[in-house]
Amino acid sequence: MPTLEGMCRNITTLRGLEPAATPEEIEAAARQFVRKISGVQSLSPTTEPAFERAVRAVTDAATTLLDDLPPRRTPPKTEPPLRRLAAAREKSA
Template sequence: MCRNIRTLHNFEPRADAAEIEAAALQYVRKISGSTKPSKANQEAFDHAVHEVAHVTGHLLDALVTTAPPKNREVEAAKARARSAERYATA
């Protein structure tokens, strides 16, 4: 489940609201142990996702670094290469 949470800090362009929301959703799914909450829990689940996304946005705004921003395409290519190496059949 949490493999879908990606690093959001220090990218150019900055992480947008949709990326932050997706990470928050994955986090709440992981800690709740549920990918789809029951109707009785839907409101609490949605509220948690909203709150985690809100706090994550504040965190990303507050973080500072001296490192140059990363390029999304380059980082995605590195991840694909690691995955290909990890799952290569012998």
Template sequence: MCRSIKTLREPYVAEVTPADVDAAALQYVRKISGFRKPAAHNAAAFDAAVAAVAAATAALLEQLEVRGGRAAGAGR
């Protein structure tokens, strides 16, 4: 989908920071919306979507179990 979004779970990444999660969420919302930076009248919806995607991403990473390893965790 969006090649600039990197995999954020073990074994691909040893440690995931909140900045990694936020960057991935921003790239996803940019791709889906078609906006690099939304107009002022769309900024609140855009920012809310980035926050929601980041929260969902962090929750997913916290819940994933890597077989033969420890849980990935999202650094949050």
């Protein structure tokens, strides 16, 4: 069963990242969005199917949106959580 742990409370801007947002970053943002609007804090056998369908739909919509928007003039002010975690792991290694 997928975990909802390790996500931040806010969804960060993915448009304009260098390098571009990865599929994993887009899915993480979709999971955070679905978690927030559904109020599902942990998955159970009764919530998991609907939750995962919603994550796939939001991931697909977000990917299409990011692909269709024009380039951003300035990069976003914050990095996505997955990049912050990777940077922290590199510093501690």
